[in-house]
Amino acid sequence: NAGVMQNPRHLVRRRGQEARLRCSPMKGHSHVYWYRQLPEEGLKFMVYLQKENIIDESGMPKERFSAEFPKEGPSILRIQQVVRGDSAAYFCASSISTGGTTNTEAFFGQGTRLTVV
Amino acid sequence: KQEVTQIPAALSVPEGENLVLNCSFTDSAIYNLQWFRQDPGKGLTSLLLIQSSQREQTSGRLNASLDKSSGRSTLYIAASQPGDSATYLCAVPTFFGNEKLTFGTGTRLTIIP
Numbered sequence: 001n002a003g004v005m006q007n008p009r010h011l012v013r014r015r016g017q018e019a020r021l022r023c024s025p026m027k028g029h030s031h032v033y034w035y036r037q038l039p040e041e042g043l044k045f046m047v048y049l050q051k052e053n054i055i056d057e058s059g060m061p062k063e064r065f066s067a068e069f070p071k072e073g074p075s076i077l078r079i080q081q082v083v084r085g086d087s088a089a090y091f092c093a094s095s096i097s098t099g100g101t102t103n104t105e106a107f108f109g110q111g112t113r114l115t116v117v
Numbered sequence: 118k119q120e121v122t123q124i125p126a127a128l129s130v131p132e133g134e135n136l137v138l139n140c141s142f143t144d145s146a147i148y149n150l151q152w153f154r155q156d157p158g159k160g161l162t163s164l165l166l167i168q169s170s171q172r173e174q175t176s177g178r179l180n181a182s183l184d185k186s187s188g189r190s191t192l193y194i195a196a197s198q199p200g201d202s203a204t205y206l207c208a209v210p211t212f213f214g215n216e217k218l219t220f221g222t223g224t225r226l227t228i229i230p
Contacts, residue, residue, distance in 0.1 A: 006160075031216065033216070033217055033218075035218075035220075041222070042206075042220045042221065042222040042223065043161075043206070043208075043218075043220040044220075045211070045217045045218065045219070048216070048217050056217060059217075091160060091161065093161075093218075095216055105149075105151065105163060105166045106151065106163070106208075106216060106218060107163060108153070108160050108161035108162075108163070109160055110159060110160035111159075111160045113158075
């Protein structure tokens with residue numbers, strides 16, 4: 001059972017270009033979370049998705065950022081017109097269920113390190 | 118708003134020593150707490166998850182405790198090894214029923230051979 005897979009591992013974009021980050025959750029997991037880790041800062045929640053639904057996007061910047069988790073295929077975090085301040089490590093996590101009394105351990109991918117030049 | 122604090126921010130100890138990492142959180146209404154390890158330039162590895170009904174969890178040389186009422190958790194590492202050098206993060210769900218996590222800023226651990 002492969003873990004959470006993110007690609008690419010490293011991504012370099014020029015200012016103004018688009019960045020697309022992909023995340024395939026663990027097999028059997030239907031909940032995906034995206035986090036951002038800015039240099040020398042902690043991880044901050046961005047968005048929580050289930051298949052074809054955005055559940056919570058309270059941590060997403062209002063402009064230029066979007067996320068999806070289609071019925072088929074990986075979850076995509078899309079950053080339009082990137083700026084230098086978008087340079088960070090973007091992590092995806094997945095879990096098998098949400099809330100209640102079940103084990104809701106989150107498993108993280110290796111991250112995508114975005115550098116905007 | 119949940120806030121998670123980890124002290125100390127950095128810790129260096131000689132190989133073989135036992136050590137304790139601390140995590141505190143402001144809202145005790147959590148239903149689990151998770152400890153992670155992050156190596157430089159790498160992703161997060163889940164170490165231990167403690168459900169709110171539990172007081173501790175053990176995995177090998179690691180033991181994590183949880184005291185919800187006081188808003189504290191500790192990660193105990195026995196007989197430390199150089200390979201334990203990493204940043205250790207604790208995280209709690211932001212609120213019940215939603216698993217988005219609030220992370221502490223981490224403790225950077227260095228084990229001196």
